[in-house]
Amino acid sequence: EPEVTQTPSHQVTQMGQEVILRCVPISNHLYFYWYRQILGQKVEFLVSFYNNEISEKSEIFDDQFSVERPDGSNFTLKIRSTKLEDSAMYFCASGFLAGVGEQYFGPGTRLTVT
């Protein structure tokens, strides 16, 4: 069964450093998403991406964040200058339909900022 994959599974970085989290969505999906879950808190939407551009973003997704689909398979989340409060699980998701379609999640990348 097709699945969303994410790398790395765990990333440790120092405050102020740039990180890139990588995702390979399910191949025939058209919509791509990033969510995060800070320990003990809810899963929160960050951004959605369709047709090579951002379609929605939350207020968490500020200028420090960017997304890219550099080729036909990868989808990346970049955090330009990490802060301690960026420590969280980051989940990539993909879906075939918008609005009323299911989103399928990857296993997550645990980001630890020290």
Next chain:
Amino acid sequence: DQQVKQNSPSLSVQEGRISILNCDYTNSMFDYFLWYKKYPAEGPTFLISISSIKDKNEDGRFTVFLNKSAKHLSLHIVPSQPGDSAVYFCAASARNAGNMLTFGGGTRLMVKP
């Protein structure tokens, strides 16, 4: 942001019995609802969904009920199995708000053998 709430942080049931997980929402623009199951150190796994034009959707042991007037949905698992032990999240989306899912805080289900 409490648009989607799961008021029970945990639920314990005996194997073979019914598990009922509840979820309430406040945003009347939500028109699609989903349930996800999550094991530790894994991503949420899609279980079942329901559109606001329906009040029930069934898939094997899983049934989701939607009561729009009460802004309430529930997930029934019958019969419950030990492998069902996980955290269950409800999520909602609104057609006019793009594709973002708004999640509840989760309910930890423990199914005892």
